[in-house]
Amino acid sequence: MVVIIFITTTSFALETEKKNHDQKDGGEVNTQEEVTAYIKHHLKDSHDFTFFSYTSDEGERKHVGFPLPVIFWSSEGLVTFMSSEFHHNDDGHVIVEKGGLKFAKIHSKIYELDSEAATVSFDETHHATNAHKVLDFSITKSVVGILFAGLLMFLGFSALAKQYKTRKVPKGLGRALEPLVIYVRDEIAKPNIGEKKYKKFMGFLLTVFFFIWILNLLGLTPLGFNVTGQIAVTVALALFTMVIYIFNGSKDFWAHTLWMPGVPYILRPILAVIELAGFILIKPFSLLVRLFANITAGHFVVMSLIALMVTMKEAFGPVASTGMSLALALFIMVIEILVAFLQAFIFTMLSSLFIGMAVEEHEHH
Amino acid sequence: METLLNDFSPGLFVMQIVILIILLLLMKKFAWKPILNSLEERETGIEDALAAAENARKEMQNLQADNAKLVKEARAERDAMMKEAREISDKLIADAKEDAKEVTSALIEKAQASIQQEKQSALAEIKKNVAELSIGIAESVIKKELSNKKDQLELVEGLLKDVTLN
Numbered sequence: 001m002v003v004i005i006f007i008t009t010t011s012f013a014l015e016t017e018k019k020n021h022d023q024k025d026g027g028e029v030n031t032q033e034e035v036t037a038y039i040k041h042h043l044k045d046s047h048d049f050t051f052f053s054y055t056s057d058e059g060e061r062k063h064v065g066f067p068l069p070v071i072f073w074s075s076e077g078l079v080t081f082m083s084s085e086f087h088h089n090d091d092g093h094v095i096v097e098k099g100g101l102k103f104a105k106i107h108s109k110i111y112e113l114d115s116e117a118a119t120v121s122f123d124e125t126h127h128a129t130n131a132h133k134v135l136d137f138s139i140t141k142s143v144v145g146i147l148f149a150g151l152l153m154f155l156g157f158s159a160l161a162k163q164y165k166t167r168k169v170p171k172g173l174g175r176a177l178e179p180l181v182i183y184v185r186d187e188i189a190k191p192n193i194g195e196k197k198y199k200k201f202m203g204f205l206l207t208v209f210f211f212i213w214i215l216n217l218l219g220l221t222p223l224g225f226n227v228t229g230q231i232a233v234t235v236a237l238a239l240f241t242m243v244i245y246i247f248n249g250s251k252d253f254w255a256h257t258l259w260m261p262g263v264p265y266i267l268r269p270i271l272a273v274i275e276l277a278g279f280i281l282i283k284p285f286s287l288l289v290r291l292f293a294n295i296t297a298g299h300f301v302v303m304s305l306i307a308l309m310v311t312m313k314e315a316f317g318p319v320a321s322t323g324m325s326l327a328l329a330l331f332i333m334v335i336e337i338l339v340a341f342l343q344a345f346i347f348t349m350l351s352s353l354f355i356g357m358a359v360e361e362h363e364h365h
Numbered sequence: 366m367e368t369l370l371n372d373f374s375p376g377l378f379v380m381q382i383v384i385l386i387i388l389l390l391l392m393k394k395f396a397w398k399p400i401l402n403s404l405e406e407r408e409t410g411i412e413d414a415l416a417a418a419e420n421a422r423k424e425m426q427n428l429q430a431d432n433a434k435l436v437k438e439a440r441a442e443r444d445a446m447m448k449e450a451r452e453i454s455d456k457l458i459a460d461a462k463e464d465a466k467e468v469t470s471a472l473i474e475k476a477q478a479s480i481q482q483e484k485q486s487a488l489a490e491i492k493k494n495v496a497e498l499s500i501g502i503a504e505s506v507i508k509k510e511l512s513n514k515k516d517q518l519e520l521v522e523g524l525l526k527d528v529t530l531n
Contacts, residue, residue: 045377072376109374136376143380150388157396164403168410181400202401203393211388231369232378236385 035307041090042303043226043296044108046141047083051223063088068144073135074101074112083138092120092128103134110136142233145225149214153207157181184209184348192352197359201352204244208237209348216295216340220302220333228343229295231288238288241351242280245358252362283354287347294343298336305329496525 029038050065067084076099085096092104092111095118102113104120111131113120120128139147160174160181170178184206189198215227227233255261257275259268308325309318316324503521504514 044372045374136374137380138376140374140377142377143384146381146384150384153388154391154396157392157400161396161399161403164399168407178400178404181397182404185401185404199401203389203397206397207385207389207392211385230374230377231372232374232376233381235373236378236381239382240385 029307030310032311035304035311039300039303039307041108042224043229043299045226045230046108047086047105047110047138048088049141049144050088061088068139068141070110070136070138072110072137074098074103075134076101079103079134092122092131095119104128104131106131108140110134110138141225142227142230145215145218145223145227146233149211149218149227152214153210157210180210181206188345188348189352192349192356193359194356198352200248201244201355204240205348205352208240208351209344212237212291212347213341213344216343217337219295219299220336220340226295226299228291229299231292234288234292237291237347238284241287241354242284244351245355246279248355249358250361252360253358256362279354279358283350287350291343291347294339298332298339302329302332302336305332499525 029035047070048063048065048067050063052065053061053063056062067082069080070083070085071078071080073079079098079101081096081098086094086105090105090107092106094104095113096103102117104111104113106120106128110133111120111128112134114130114132117130120131123129156173156177160170160177163170163174169175185198185202188209189202189205193201212228215225218225219228249257257279258272260271260275263271305325305328308328309322312321312324315321500521503517
């Protein structure tokens with residue numbers, strides 16, 4: 001099923017490309033470069049929600065999906081319109097005019113054109129020379145994914161919470177969710193933070209665990225979300241963890257971080273710098289990069305394996321290449337399902353480990 | 366690194382932070398707090414119930430031991446009481462036997478005495494009656510033979526003194 005949908009979406013191209021490039025193949029992706037470009041495009045956030053695209057008998061690209069609101073802060077203030085105005089163009093050829101300002105979308109980023117420019121001009125490295133990025137608060141596909149995951153979580157767990165009012169042991173979906181909550185509490189929070197202090201952080205840990213897990217799994221569905229593979233999202237998540245353990249650091253934690261006892265005095269300031277860098281930069285960075293890289297790599301590998309049926313067709317013939325791609329993609333997909341859980345687990349685990357380090361109180365002898 | 370920074374979308378970052386804060390607050394209030402509280406309540410409830418069951422079991426054991434002890438005591442008491450009762454009844458019977466023996470022997474003695482007495486009095490009466498009868502007979506006999514009554518009486522009395530009636 002997943003593979004079938006990906007095959008369909010593999011032919012994702014741009015409606016207006018036909019006019020500009022006069023494509024003969026109707027937007028098919030069948031060379032190594034096109035595949036790479038397509039995967040890169042998928043890994044980025046998108047302003048449209050497209051389920052799949054196809055080329056009609058008249059040679060016209062059709063995109064099945066729905067447009068999303070574009071909201072951003074331009075040099076003249078807030079601008080809003082629907083993403084359908086870009087007509088699925090992503091290389092800056094469609095110019096949208098709002099309030100005397102011209103906007104173009106290049107590689108999933110909204111650019112504001114300089115006042116005298118009529119079209120976007122690019123330099124050799126494909127950077128826009130007469131346009132600049134705007135602060136984009138659009139309801140992008142990732143934002144839709146975040147909201148969707150949040151809604152799923154809220155509905156699922158508030159229903160579970162309600163069940164406890166009438167019964168001691170939940171039934172239905174709640175029966176499946178309850179052990180997960182207990183798992184996070186007993187296997188992640190309690191051992192790492194400690195029996196006494198874990199309660200305060202349960203809300204954050206549970207929210208983050210299920211948020212990441214649901215979004216990782218949504219990323220594996222044919223809906224094609226790549227939320228936890230957006231660096232902005234993982235930065236925000238890691239930042240939350242950092243803020244929480246910095247603001248909950250015990251006296252002992254700060255004493256040990258800033259003025260390590262039992263070490264020669266000359267070394268203490270050096271150690272303080274190293275420790276501070278560790279807690280403020282390195283630990284959050286490891287969190288955000290691990291999640292981002294794993295999910296991005298997962299999507300990249302799955303899509304590359306699906307693309308094998310196109311890129312290997314010349315070498316092995318259509319049947320062999322399709323079979324190979326199907327088998328490998330299925331295998332990696334199963335692993336990705338495991339990775340989806342594993343990354344949620346690791347993020348939550350490390351967050352609670354860092355929180356545990358910060359709130360720990362040493363016994364003085 | 367440059368593409369990584371280029372891919373970083375400040376807008377998405379802000380949206381993610383805002384949504385996550387709202388989600389955290391909502392989940393905390395409507396889901397995590399009631400769920401964790403209920404879980405804890407249930408767990409302490411189960412622990413309490415287990416402890417209560419254990420206590421009840423111990424109490425039951427104590428009660429059973431007490432019961433056995435009570436039964437044993439009651440049995441011993443009953444045995445003692447039975448023994449005592451038997452002793453008492455035996456003693457009573459023996460006493461009664463003794464008493465009866467005494468009473469009967471006394472009665473026999475009394476009877477014997479009264480018999481003796483009766484015999485004596487009967488003998489005396491018989492003696493008297495015999496005497497009178499013999500006097501009457503003798504009188505009528507002697508009337509014919511003796512004219513003098515005084516001589517005749519002296520003769521009879523002399524005769525009677527020699528006769529012993531035993």
